[in-house]
Amino acid sequence: MSKTHKIMLGGMELIPDFSGALYVPDYETLIIADLHLEQGSSLARRGIHVPPYDTAITLKLLEEVVSAANPKRLIFLGDSFHDGEGETRLDDTHLITIRNITSSYETIWICGNHDPEPPQAIGGQGAESLSLGPLTLRHEPSLPSPSSQSGEGGSPQGETGGDLGAESLSSSHPIRRKGAAFPTSWRRREDNFEIAGHLHPGCGLTQRGRRLYGKCFVGDNTRLIMPAFGAYTGGLAITSKAFAGLFNEAETHAWMIGQAAIHRFPLSRVQRRD
Amino acid sequence: MVLRHRSVCVKFQFMSLLPTSFVQWFSERGWQPRTHQLHMLELGLNNENTLLISPTGGGKTLAGFLPTLVELAEPHETSGIHTLYISPLKALAVDIARNLEAPIAEMKLPITVETRTGDTPHSRRQRQRIIPPDILITTPEQVSLLIADPTAAHLLRSLKAVIIDELHSVVSNKRGVLLSLALTRLKSHAPKARFTGLSATVADPDALKQWLSPSTQLVFGNAGAPPKIRILESAERVPWSGHRAVYAIPEIYAEIKKAKMSLIFVNTRSQAEMVFQELWTANEDNLPIALHHGSLDVAQRRKVEAAMADNKIKAVVCTSTLDLGIDWGDVDFVVHVGAPKGSSRLLQRIGRANHRLDESSNAMLVPSNRFEVLECEAARHAAAEGAQDSEYPTVMKLDVLAQHILGCACAAPFDVDQLYTEVTSAFTYRKLSRELFDQTLDYVATGGYALKAYERYAKLKRDSSGKFRLAHPLLAQRYKMNMGTIIGAEMLKLRIAGVRNRLGKRVVTGGRVLGELEEYFLSQLRIGDTFLFSGEVLRFEGLDEFGALATRAPGRDPMIPSYNGGKFPLSTYLAERVRGILADKSKQQFLPHQVQDWLNTQSWASALPRADQMLVETFPRADKHYLVCYPFEGRLAQQTLGMLLTRRLERWGAKPMGFVASEYALVIWSLGDMSAMIASGKLSLAKLFDEDMLGDDLDAWLAESNLMKRTFRNCAIIAGLIERNYPGKQKTARQVTVNTDLIYDALRTHQPDHILLRAAWDDAAEGMIDVHRLGAMLKRIKNQILHKALERVSPLAVPVLLEIGRESIYGDAHDALLAEAADELISEATRLV
The missing domain is CATH 3.40.50.300 (P-loop containing nucleotide triphosphate hydrolases)
Known part of the structure; x- marks a missing residue:
């Protein structure tokens, strides 16, 4: 078992798991980003015949992680399927596995860019984004606040920050659908804390001439981006442009998933490119 | 012509x-x-x-x-x-x-x-x-x-x-x-x-x-006059270790001054940069000296070639980029810096000065360390005899076959039986079984998985006449983009950058392309780091969407790229000759005196093995215990050996800490006293070096080996499983395609007999882990291990011990530390009592 790390965000304690999942003890909630189920068959449709074993591997790991954490609630942070039709390609045994999970735990599927519609036939409910106490959970990280912009890197391209539509659920419930809270892209981040996925963060460093690379959690004091969970998902270097301007660099850390444990590094240690 | x-x-x-x-x-x-x-x-x-x-x-x-x-x-x-x-x-x-x-x-x-x-x-x-x-x-x-x-x-x-x-x-x-x-x-x-x-x-x-x-x-053709090859008899001290040959620069410079046009061959790009820079510093007469290697921009290389053709150049420092091809100008002298690696390779390079067939070509070998002196001597003799050690043709690559099958389908629907007959008519596939061919075909069509999940996404489909045809014309398009068998390291374009100050900020914009650099190398640079490229000291300025940016930083000390050796391992043939020189005093008389002294000291401080023996030395040093062996089988095979021996030593309680392999030797260090373990019979060298290590131990190691993953990636690209990444094209999160390491892991657990794993294993056995060569060596040394339990490091062991930690330090500190370490070791090894 790996050393337990604690990530503090908005006064809440978050526990990163070696699998790439994130546990929120205060809410007994397990968060998992970017499952990318049926990625193999999705690529196969385009003639890229990667081994058709990804869904089996991902679900096996998911079952293990979920039963070990035994949370009250499961939140999938989007891109749970590699494409919108992924659900329909699930093999029967996998369908049963997922249904078992969704019937045993309260499950919320946040929509991602790969799977913009919530799944229909596997249980659980869909959402665009969610609030968990002070934390906002969404698939794509929102645009950076002006104060956190630094260096020469511009802001990433993308839609404006707001999640539109859905009305609030019961306010006594810690989880509610997000209203159209942020009509403009420039919003204050200080009183808003975010957990997102989408970017599949990864980082590397060189030690004694050897280059080590792995998926990672990456975050500063206002935002945490989770690694992708899926069997075939890799890690995009957090030094790459997609991450530009997302973090207040001085306060950013990466929790790198090694071969047997999670290791925490200040950004400067894993940042070999600016 | x-x-x-x-x-x-x-x-x-x-x-x-x-x-x-x-x-x-x-x-x-x-x-x-x-x-x-x-x-x-x-x-x-x-x-x-x-x-x-x-x-x-x-x-x-x-x-x-x-x-x-x-x-x-x-x-x-x-x-x-x-x-x-x-x-x-x-x-x-x-x-x-x-x-x-x-x-x-x-x-x-x-x-x-x-x-x-x-x-x-x-x-x-x-x-x-x-x-x-x-x-x-x-x-x-x-x-x-x-x-x-x-x-x-x-x-x-x-x-x-x-x-x-x-x-x-x-x-x-x-x-x-x-x-x-x-x-x-x-x-x-x-x-x-x-x-x-x-x-x-x-x-x-x-x-x-x-x-x-x-x-x-x-x-x-007419064989021509035999070449005249000599080894530089340096007045300077030949280094114990390293690949820089800096000691020889004044002497090389003097020689190229005398010649009309010289080619100075080196083994790697970083060596080329280094030798070029040193020569340039020594170039008091302002001789036109040029640099030619594969990472330089094509236009720049063409310029050098044209200048050679016009005989406007005095010397060119080059890598294998000038091994082949037509003759440029009147080259009359070839210098080979570093190990020649093989007789055929050396003859080919020396032939570059063979402008007139009936006149001898003139060549000088410059060893960059003491073991290379032995290798140069072996190569000189072999080349003088015209002995060839070129490789046997590569045959039967299943990933290549897969690519070919798809290519055939792009042209027209094909009949399977006919294609099989056609393929096996090639020398390279004459031993291909029908079963393996069918498996490869199945791979091309649907991925070749035990779980038949992709039948409806097949790339090849059978038509009514029973022929296989391409399922979609787009696949032909993709084939064209991805075909070929050269998978380089991921390269990024390097451009010279302009820097302006705007509103108090440094704004860097890209300019002319200088060439390409490995992404791996660039990923280790911080902004402001300096390095040698294209004969200039450059300052790294970061990356943009087109690649890397750098500015000129003349007068600064560069951080020299780490030596990237091992591309061409020492040929088996030359290795045998090197062992012959070590074993035979009469063959050592041609060696420079300092090298003879080195070997003499070795023979009384430890031993010089017979040609059929392998010497194993064990000795304590500082708080650790060392085992050094000298198989002379090249870095790749010895790296594999090191990996396998470490596992065994671990199991047998010697507590190994690490190992380093050079082209000639392997050193393993441990906490346990291996000399004592051997003396007490707790550790048997015969058992340690037993061929059975190529069974389970090898499999277990490969399961986790990065080398295997890299080999697999190449096979996966050649076989068309995944698409190539083009240099300079940065991936975005959305485009991240599947990482081959993950595919490798999935296949190993779910389908270990998959054809691509087989192809990768096959490649690795010949290349990255060189199992064939290791196997032959283990057979050769059976019952022929000469063990010496020593009190301190032996002269022969010094070079490989100096390699320890070499990779982790750069720049001046690197050399200062190495020099310090070297002096310590040398005085220790040559101390009389």
Whole structure:
């Protein structure tokens, strides 16, 4: 078992798991980003015949992680399927596995860019984004606040920050659908804390001439981006442009998933490119 | 075109084959065709398959073209490509075409010549399709693309001749394997065409002949005068370790000053940069010295070549980029810095100074450390005898076969039985079983998985006539983008950057392209780090979407790229000779005195093993215990050995801490006292080095090995499982395709017998982990281990101990630390009592 790390965000304690999942003890909630189920068959449709074993591997790991954490609630942070039709390609045994999970735990599927519609036939409910106490959970990280912009890197391209539509659920419930809270892209981040996925963060460093690379959690004091969970998902270097301007660099850390444990590094240690 | 003013004993019966215009052309220039050129002409006109083996400067290219030129000398209608000329070097296609156009113009022959390479614009390819030239000069990849084109049958309908240049180099890798398959297609399209191979001297001409076609006739060119090779007798101290050869720079400079034009060959790009910079510093006379290596921008390389051709250059520091191809200018002296690695390789390089065949070429070997002195000595003797140790052709690569099968489907639907027969007609696949072929076909169609999940997404589908056809035309498009067998390290373009200050901020913008650098290397740089490239000290300025940016930083000390050796391991043949030198005092008399002293000290401080023995030394040093062995089997095989021995030592309680392999030796250090363990019988060297390590231990190690993953990635790209990444094209999160390491892991657990794992294992066994060589070595040393339990490090062990930690430190600190460590070790090793 790996050393337990604690990530503090908005006064809440978050526990990163070696699998790439994130546990929120205060809410007994397990968060998992970017499952990318049926990625193999999705690529196969385009003639890229990667081994058709990804869904089996991902679900096996998911079952293990979920039963070990035994949370009250499961939140999938989007891109749970590699494409919108992924659900329909699930093999029967996998369908049963997922249904078992969704019937045993309260499950919320946040929509991602790969799977913009919530799944229909596997249980659980869909959402665009969610609030968990002070934390906002969404698939794509929102645009950076002006104060956190630094260096020469511009802001990433993308839609404006707001999640539109859905009305609030019961306010006594810690989880509610997000209203159209942020009509403009420039919003204050200080009183808003975010957990997102989408970017599949990864980082590397060189030690004694050897280059080590792995998926990672990456975050500063206002935002945490989770690694992708899926069997075939890799890690995009957090030094790459997609991450530009997302973090207040001085306060950013990466929790790198090694071969047997999670290791925490200040950004400067894993940042070999600016 | 290499034609020399030289009279040869010409066989006159062949002369009659030469049309008068040709005879006249030769005599106008005061030339005479050479015997082998005429012999090639005769065989060619009889439509025989031929293989010409001749050293550099033998007029090979003209010999290959002569039958074609004679056949096409009469006015004719071009009804398709007559002759396909295939050269492994795309850069040379244009030069060869130019050299061919001269005699064609001078003899007023009605022959059209065109080139087709990766750089040929689309419009010209289209035109070549409609109006094909008589002679098409092209590369192996283009031939594969040609046969994958639906118009192939039409274009090749009147093909009469196929000429493959530098065949010795082509057959030694996967490019050759792919070409051999493309040739089977050419043979099917044009069953009457003749095949001609042009090759430098090789160890096994028969294998090369078979590769081309079983009916091939061998023609040998004049061997020329034997080369004069000497080893630099330096007045300076030859270093114990390292690859920098800085000690020899003044002496190299003095030699190139004397010569007309010199080529200075080195083994790696970083060595080239380093030697170039040192020479430049020593260059008091302002001699025109240039640099030539594969990472430099093409235009820059062309400039150097042109300057060589005009004899405007005094010396060129170069890597293997100048190993092959046509002669540039009047090179009369070759310097080889560092280990020659193999006799054939050295002869090929020295041949670069072989401008006049009947005069000896002149070469000097510059060892960069003491073991390299031994290797140079071995190579010098082998080369003087003309001994060849070139590699046997590479055969049976399943990833390459998969690529070929898809290519065939791109051209037209194919019949499976016919394709199998065609494929096995190639020398490279003569032993391919039908079962394996079918598995490869299944892989191409649906991925070849036990779980039949992708039947409906198949790339190949059977049509009503039972033929396999491409499921979608887009797949042909993708094949064109991804075909080929060269998978380099991921490279990024490097540009010179302009820096301005705007609103107090440094704004960096990209300018001219300098060349390409490995992404791996760049990923280790911080902004502001300096490094050597293109003979300049550059300051890293970061990356943009097109690649890396750098500014000039003259006068600063560069952080030199880490040495990237091991690309060409020491050949088995030379290794044997090196062991022979160590074992035989009489062979050591030719060595420099300081090296003789080194070996003498070794023989009393420890021992010099017999040629059939392997020396193993154990000794304590500081708070650790060391085991050093000297297999001389190259870094790759010894790295594998190190990995396997460490596992065993771990299991047997020696508490190993790490290991380092050099080209010659392997050192393992541990907390446990291995000398004591051997003395007490707790550790048996015979058992430690037993061949059974290649069983379970190897499998267990490979399961986690990064080398295996890298090899797998190459196979996956060649086999078309995943698409290539193009340099400079940065991936975004959305585009992240599947990482091959993850595919590898998935396959290992779910389908360990998958064809790509098999292909990767096969490659690794030959290449990255060199299991074949390791296996042969373990067999050789059985019962032949000479163990010496020493009190301290031996002289022979010093070089490999100096390699420890070499990779982790850069720049000046690197050398300061190494020098310090070196002095400590050396005084320890040579202390008398």
